[in-house]
């Protein structure tokens with residue numbers, strides 16, 4: 001989000017040089033630069049001991065495709081905290097191992113995706129209301145079930161990274 005007006009005092013912002021960052025919207029009343037804001041989201045491939053991966057059906061996102069567990073970060077938490085919270089909220093599982101894989105700019109939605117791989121033992125899910133269903137899917141079936149491959153789709157980076165680790 002690009003700022004035109006100061007979110008604190010409502011003053012029209014001017015463009016002012018902010019060192020190496022170039023011209024940045026600036027409030028002359030609050031004496032504050034307003035750098036562009038964007039959401040940050042975590043996404044996690046969760047695998048069990050049988051190389052099965054959690055996929056969620058969420059009709060508010062898609063009727064056709066399934067998703068990895070993902071969610072918006074909240075102020076005050078680390079990306080790792082956000083992953084652990086989202087896994088607990090969406091499917092009610094505790095994880096035994098969590099590893100950062102990559103960050104990825106999701107151009108379509110203008111947001112930062114932070115990707116992880118988590119491990120857990122196979123257990124039953126305890127679903128949140130925003131999840132219609134969840135299933136354990138063998139890793140090799142993932143490409144049939146998630147959104148088609150696209151440079152914006154970080155899920156494939158996590159999928160390939162998981163296959164690489166297995167070798």
Ligand SMILES: [Zn+2]
Pocket residue numbers: 006007008009010011027028029030031
């Ligand atoms: Zn201001």
